[in-house]
Amino acid sequence: MDYDYIDRLLERYWKCETSLKEESELRTFFSKSDMPKRFLPYKDLFVYQQIQKTVGLGSDFDVRVLSKIEPPVVKAKRLTMFVRIKPFLRAAAAVALIVLCGNITERSYFADDKLDYNYKDYKDTFHDPEVAYKKVSSALMMLSEEIKKSKSQHFPDSLYQNDLDSVCTK
Amino acid sequence: MRHVLFIYFVTFSFLFVSAQDFVSRFMASHHSDSKLTCITISPKMMNEILELNENVDTTILGMISNLKSMQMLSSNVAAVRYYNDALSLVNKSVGVYEPYFSINNTYENGQIMIRKRFGAIVELIMFSCKSRRFFVINFTGSMNIEFINRLSVLLHQKCS
Structure with missing residues (x-):
């Protein structure tokens, strides 16, 4: 593994000069468990980003929101x-x-x-x-x-x- | 709790309100009027009258025994105005007085009214406007129709 390449990518990442492909490479690298100790402080950040990609609103999101904003349906009652x-x-x-x-x-x-x-x-x-x-x-x-x-x-x-x-x- | 107190107050409110006879009510709105002359015979004096033995007519004394008090009001001026005031007072007292007799002719206007309570006549009022003279006679007591019938023939008996 070319750790110097990772170092360069990191330096460019902090300067916001990396492309989407290079950022993807970084996330792939940090998703591995085996890496030098000097990279461990950055691992959480990239793992977090990886996890957040999978987090969504869920299939029941629309139902939950609409139930809060729509007025309740009141059925007409016949009064004697x-x-x-x-x-x-x-x-x-x-x-x-x-x-x-x-x-x-x-x-x-x-x-x-x-x-x-x-x-x-x-x-x-x-x-x-x-x-x-x-x-x-x-x-x-x-x-x-x-x-x-x-x-x-x-x-x-x-x-x-x-x-x-x-x-x-x- | 508030509701209970309110019901209790309304139920017993009559204890704090005593009725006033017609002349007292009339005088309440004319108390500073010096043209009116008021004569009052209280229940105490009525009892003293009943104890008289000499120079009294037993028929009249028998009638007085039904009476508790008398107030008499008279004026020789502004008779029509006072008569109308008395009429309006009766009209204001809705459901209190019942008309019993009335006289309406060229020479005289008069009303005889009664107040009933629990079936008995407790007040007998006559007010009249006659020859520029206004007068009110107001009896309170425990009376009935028989009393008024006896009263109506009293003059007849005295004349005869």
Whole structure:
């Protein structure tokens, strides 16, 4: 083996002056196991290049890449009317449940007392019950008169009203 | 947890809200109006009235026993404006008051309305605009149709 020739080729290789054929010769030389020690440091480089020539993308490369970049195929699903309005039904059921709970609680809370007024802010205008009695009774009379008038307006021909009027005008 | 708290709050929210009678609500928007005169008879005074023995009509006293409070509002000016305010307040309170009787003629406009709760009449309101005078009578208590029927013949009984 002409090791001087290999030395010259190496020198030219480092200067990037070798042809493709000469580089192929170098790789063939370094693929052998038997060589002088001074060439061993360069062996890995040329073996690496030899190995990398055989490394490719593989037959499944296209499939793998396309599966990553293509959008997933979504199959159309037929939605029934029930499925469509299901969220609204759920919301309505929740509201109904709350209203029902509130109503039941309220009824049980005010079971004995139907009045829900806050009388704390009431300040009596009169401090004498007799004066207050007169005011309440006059208010009741006014209300009675208004109801009577209203009834006579709605039922002008009723005998009841004629009877009332005749009694009141006596 | 938040959902449970929300449901709990909504369920018991009625406890924090007390109702106001019609006159109180009307006065809330007219509280600085000096042209309106308001008379209030509280539940405490109603109880004192029921304890009266002399110079009282037993029929009227019987009717008062159904009542818890009374508020009366009157004004001798701007009657039509106040009447319209009262009407709009009723219209705003959707589902609260039911019309019971109404009077509409050349001389007078009036409405009698009730508020029902659990089947009982808890509020009886009359507001009227008559001869340039506006007035509201507002009773609260535990009333029923029979009470109103008795009330309608009260004047008849007194006249006779």
